[in-house]
Amino acid sequence: MAASPLAFTVHARADVESAMLLAASDDLLLDTRWQPDAPSGHPGPAELLAGAFAACLLKNVARSSALLPFAYRSAEVQVTMHRQEAPPRFTAIDYELVLTTDEPPHRVELLHRNLQKFGTVYNTLAAVCEVTGTVTARDS
Secondary structure, eight states, X not given: OOOOTTOXXXXXXXXXXXXXXXXXXXEEEEOOOSOTTSOOSSOOHHHHHHHXXXXXXXXXXXXXXXXXXXXXXXXXEEEEEEEEXXXXXXXXXXXXXXXXXXXXXXXXXXXXXXXXXXXXXXXHHHTTXXXXXXXXEEOO
């Protein structure tokens, strides 16, 4: 039976040496060990969540480029998540999205508003912590 297009399923497995996530048709090594002094070099849960947020922004740039339309050559984003200790949770997300585009500033701002309004991961995380960010353009 095929999964609904609005349902997303991943599979993960771990042993004492390593962990792996199967998402879509890709395998991704994970850091799930409890050894803060010996990181594995692979992303852990916090990096994966920050990565999901970054991917949401980039996917919605592509979506907006088709719907608005909005012309761009490339996009890159840096995401920083802030965590508190007690109770353990993320309190804020900051991002900086840089586009290579010839679009005027008012169109870049329109794109930014669309990212804030239509991003599923963006809106989910914004409901539980502060999300702030900038979108800037550089000439191509």
